[in-house]
Amino acid sequence: MTRPNPEPSPPPQDWPACGHGAAPATDPDGCQGIQVPTLSACLAHLNESDRVAYLATLSPGDDIDHRGTVFTGELLSELLSPLTDPATGRPRLGNARFDRAEFEGDTTFDGAQFAGTASFVGAGFGNSARFNGVEFGDEAHFESAYFAGRSSFERAEFHGGAWFVGAKLGGPADFGGAKFNSDASFVGAKFHRVAWFGGAAFHGDTWFRTEFRDDAVFVKAVFEHVSSMGPLACTGTLDLSEAVFGAPVTIEVAANAVHCRRTRWASTAALRLRHAAVDLTDAVLEHPVSIAARSRPFTVAGEELPEVDLDSPGVCVRSLRGVDAAHLVLSDIDLRDCRFAGTIHLDQLRLEGVYTLACAPGGLRRRGMRLVRWTPRRTLVEEHHWRAVRTVDADGWTTPLEGDEVLEPAALAPVYRQLRKSFEDGKHEPGAADFYYGEMEMRRHADDIPWAERSLLTAYWAVSGYGLRASRAFTWLMAAMSATVLAMMLWGLPQHDLKPTSTATSTGSGRFVITAVPSAPVNPRGPYGERLSVDRFEKSLRVVINSVVFRSSGQDLTTFGTYAEMASRLTEPVLLGLGLLAIRNRVKR
Incomplete structure (x- = not known):
């Protein structure tokens, strides 16, 4: 059997070797198997005859070396036949030493009981290796050790330490339902195919400084006292x-994906x-949990x-659905x-x-048969999905994947509201402004909002972008x-400047009172x-300039001009205020 050199190397041979087949031209040392006693x-x-005689000396519970x-599988x-307990039908061994042994073909220790130490240091398994239901006392x-094919430790129970340091598992590895009642170490181990630890229980300290070249599955696994997991690398999920x-645990992982759906941190x-792309759907966080990207x-x-x-x-997070965010801290994470x-408790x-959060597409974009201009802002990916499915051609908005649920605006408005509060509590006013804009957009499009209110919101959006788009407010102002x-110029100013008419009135005592009577403005x-x-x-x-600051110009006006001035003194200061408010919302800290 050809296999790579394991790391670290097993201890040097220190037993009397068989030497069978030694030949100076080919193998000067011959077989390295330990000699059977005597x-x-x-x-x-x-x-x-010697093999039969030796096997006849064995009984259940004996030590073997x-x-x-x-x-071979037959050997x-x-x-194992004479070591099988008639009462249980299971092989029962004491101390068993198989260091550097080579197992050709399929290897089966299913159901065996090792009452003492089981040692397979540097052993090689040429095909499948089965240790299902084995009890390591x-x-x-x-x-x-090197496993060329499938290795299976399903429902195995390790009462003492389990040491897989430097082991290489070339085929799928199955530790489903295994129980590690004491310490376990997979430091330096390499799993080249899928590693399955579903339902495994780790009750002692466990070290996974490991390489997984495929998926590593720990679904429903229990880590009772594990204080660290990793650093480990996982090419798959x-x-x-x-x-x-x-x-309390520290998990250090380099992987393409990390699934923590319904994972519980007590x-x-x-x-x-x-x-990694992280999925935290329905994860249970009973105490503070931090997720940080390592550079x-x-x-x-x-x-x-x-x-x-x-x-x-x-590092990106794909989902926080069902998570109690009151205990969650995200650092340097892509949230697009x-x-x-x-x-x-999203707030x-x-x-x-x-x-990084999802961003609305900027500039002119095609929407159906017309072009619309979008202003860049932080958004939810759920809004992207909703806008992408509203029309046949929604350029720049992210299309949902097949099977993704597309939420309506009425469901997204509260999400924006909670994120806005979170940013406000963190004194990040510009970020909060983006989520306020998103909240108002969802309210404007929500079906459960009365028509009159949506019309008012539409006007607010058109005039100033909900008080957040200074350019829009100033454009309307200009x-x-x-x-x-x-x-x-056309109708408000009279034809000519008004000139008062003087009238002299006698008082009866030789005196006259001169009165200036203003002339009426002429259209x-x-x-x-x-x-x-x-x-x-x-x-x-x-x-007009005086109207913007609520001042009267003192200019004589026609009737049309008087009402036009009144209207401008009402609307234009509001537009100016909205523009200034938008600037404040963008620069406030």
């Missing part, structure tokens, strides 16, 4: 769904991740942990594709470091002022072109 050959090279021996079956050593962490936890590779024993086929630039709807979510100036006449003079423009502009 005989000069290993179990594999004993003649038939077959280090370096080459086993292993012959060895003392320590189990698989350091530097690290699935911790429905797992339970009973003690104590504090710190997740330090690289590259530099993890190191193990002073060397960087290899990150094979991990190309995504940063995160589903926030359904998050509990208490803490975002730290550099985080348009209103220009329209008022033009109206004043302008003549061609419109003549009314558009520089002098009339200057007077009209003065009227």
Whole structure:
């Protein structure tokens, strides 16, 4: 059997070797199997009579030592037969030493009981290796072992330490339902195919400084006293769904994806991740949990942990649905594709470091048969999905994946409201302004809002972008002022400046009282072109500018001009105020 050199290397051979087949030109040392006691050959090279005689000496519970021996499936079956307890039908061994042994073909220890230490240090398994339901009463050593095919430890129980340091598992590995009642170590182990730990229970300290070249599945696993997990690298998905962490834990992972659906943290936890897309749907956080992106590779024993086929630039969270965000802190996380709807206490979510949220497409974009201009702002990906499905052609908005639920505006407005409060509590007013805009947009489009209220919101949006778009408010202000100036020039200013008429009245005692009576303003006449003079423009502009600041210009006006001035003194200061409010909302800290 050809296999790579395990790391770390197993201990050097220190037993009397069989030496069978030694030949100077080919293998000067020959077979490395340990000699059977009182005989000069290993179990594999004993003649038939000696092998039968040796096996006859064995009984259930005996210690055995077959280090370096080459086993076929038939030979292993012959060895386990006399060790099988008639009462249980299960092989029962004492101390069993199979260091550096080579198991050719399929290997089966199913149901075996190791009352003492089981040692397979440096052993090689050429095909499948089955340890299903095996009970390891003392320590189990698989350091530097190599499994070429499928390895199965389903429902195995390790009462003592379980050591897989430096082991290489070339095929799928199944530890489903296994119980690790004491310490376990997978430091330096390499899983080249799917590793399944579904339903496994880790009751002691456990170390996973491991490489998974495929998915690593810990669905419903229990980590009772595990204080650290990693650093580990996973080319596929690290699935911790429905797992339970009973003690404070630090999880360090470089993976393409990390699933924590319905995962329960009964104590504090710190997740330090690289590259991963994280799904926290319905996760249970009983104490503070932080998720942070790590900028530099993890190191193990002073060397960087290899990150094979991990190309995504940063850490992103895909879903917070069902999570109580009161205990959650996210640092340096990409939230552009995160589903926030359904998050509990979203207003208490803490975002730290550099985080990225979904952004509305900026500039002119096609919407159906027309072009619309969008202003960039922070948005929910759920809003992207809703806008993308509203019309056939919604350029720039993210299309939902097949099977994704598309929420309506009435469901998204409360989500925006809670995020706004979270940003306000964090004194991040510009970010809160974006979510206020989103909240108002969802209210404007919601079906459960009365028509009159939606009409008012539409006007508020059109005039000033809900008090958040200064350019829109100032554009309307300039348009209103220009329209008022033009109206004043054409119809608001009288034809001529008013000149008072003096009247002398006798008092009867030789005295006269002179009274100045103002003349009535005369509506302008003549061609419109003549009314558009520089002098009339200057007077009209003065009227409008004074109107913006609630002042009377003192200019004599026609009846039309008087009402136009009143209207401008009502509307234009409001537009100015909305523009200033929008600027304040963007620069306030």
